[in-house]
Amino acid sequence: MSNIPSQELQKLRLYHTLENWNEIVKKADKENISYSRFLSQIIQMEYESKLEKERLARINRAKIPTEYSIETYPFKLQPKLNKKSIMEAYDSMNYIGENKNLLFIGPTGCGKTGLSTAFLIHALNHGYTGRFIDFSELIHILFTSRADHMEQKIVDQFVRYDILLIDELGYISCQKEQASLFFDLLRRRHGKAATIITTQLGFDEWGSFLHDPHIVAALLDRITSNCIIFNMKDCQSIRGKKGQYPSI
Numbered sequence: 403m404s405n406i407p408s409q410e411l412q413k414l415r416l417y418h419t420l421e422n423w424n425e426i427v428k429k430a431d432k433e434n435i436s437y438s439r440f441l442s443q444i445i446q447m448e449y450e451s452k453l454e455k456e457r458l459a460r461i462n463r464a465k466i467p468t469e470y471s472i473e474t475y476p477f478k479l480q481p482k483l484n485k486k487s488i489m490e491a492y493d494s495m496n497y498i499g500e501n502k503n504l505l506f507i508g509p510t511g512c513g514k515t516g517l518s519t520a521f522l523i524h525a526l527n528h529g530y531t532g533r534f535i536d537f538s539e540l541i542h543i544l545f546t547s548r549a550d551h552m553e554q555k556i557v558d559q560f561v562r563y564d565i566l567l568i569d570e571l572g573y574i575s576c577q578k579e580q581a582s583l584f585f586d587l588l589r590r591r592h593g594k595a596a597t598i599i600t601t602q603l604g605f606d607e608w609g610s611f612l613h614d615p616h617i618v619a620a621l622l623d624r625i626t627s628n629c630i631i632f633n634m635k636d637c638q639s640i641r642g643k644k645g646q647y648p649s650i
Contacts, residue, residue, distance in 0.1 A: 418451035419444055460526045466534045472520035475513060482636040491630055492521060498530060498564060498596050503625050506600040508634025511641035514600040515569055517632070521598060522567045532565035538574045544583040553583070561590045571601035572611040581612045585621050592624045599625070604635070 411420040419426065426447075430440050461469070472492055477485045491497055497504060504521065506514040522532050535543075540560075547556035560566060576584065591597055603610070605626075609618045 416444075416448055418448050422447075457527055457529075460529075460531060461523065464522065464526060464532050464534055466519055466522065468516075468519065469523060470516040470519045472517065472524070475517060475520065476640060479640050480512070480634075480637045483634060484632070487630075488517065488632060492524060495525065495528065497630060498525060501593050501596055501628065503596065503629040504598045505625070505629060505631045506598075506634060507602070507604065507631065508637050509602055509639065511639030512634050512637035513640055514634060518567055518569070518598045518600050522565055525565045530564035531562070532567065533560070533563045534567045534569065536569050536573070537571045540568060540587075541574065541576060541580050541584060544587065545577075545580050548579075548583065557583075557587055557590065560587055561595070563595065565596050565598060566591065567598040567600075569600050571599050572603040572608065575611045576613065578614055581614050581617050584612075585617050588621060589624060593628065597625075 406420070406423045408420060411417070411423070426444065430443075435443075472489075477483060491504065496502075504518070506518050508514050519534065522534060526532050543556060544553070547553045588597065605622055608622065609615060612618050612621070
């Protein structure tokens with residue numbers, strides 16, 4: 403095997419070539435390829451390696467607790483779920499370019515979190531930035547940031563995500579100040595980025611956790627003005643059943 407130009411490859415940050423140098427040279431010798439093709443292959447491999455590292459980094463930063471694949475979601479167990487509309491939004495990803503909100507509304511255990519997470523991962527795999535966060539954690543972070551005088555910085559971080567997935571909206575009750583902070587975040591994202599929300603509560607129940615009719619009205623007006631709603635209210639719980647879709 404030829405000597406590995408380790409220092410030069412490290413300086414150029416060609417880490418994939420450095421790690422696989424012997425195999426690359428051996429393959430080139432075996433195939434008797436030209437110098438130009440040899441260089442092209444190295445460049446292509448480095449490019450693909452960097453793309454993969456960036457993809458994995460996006461997924462890591464998204465803080466997804468469990469990764470799901472839409473290909474393994476048991477649609478057969480949910481005959482009342484409109485699979486076609488879900489797959490159309492998933493495959494086209496038009497909701498991202500159109501800055502639409504996605505709402506998954508249904509009972510516990512029916513797969514809202516799994517489906518929404520699959521949407522988020524699909525977007526991350528295609529180069530978009532995103533974040534998964536429980537509604538209760540989001541409210542806590544926003545409220546704490548105000549006390550720490552970090553509100554603007556924290557809100558800006560959540561606003562910048564191409565996709566923000568808020569899981570289990572309404573799981574906890576909000577104080578008026580917390581509801582105001584949450585509304586401000588979604589107001590700033592409205593029309594500028596896509597937000598995915600899962601909830602067990604219908605729109606007529608949002609007042610039960612926000613406790614401010616003005617905020618509820620303003621929030622619903624913004625969310626539903628440019629929105630795709632996946633109604634899963636008639637879906638059954640698949641949690642713990644045979645055939646439940648596994649993590650990736």
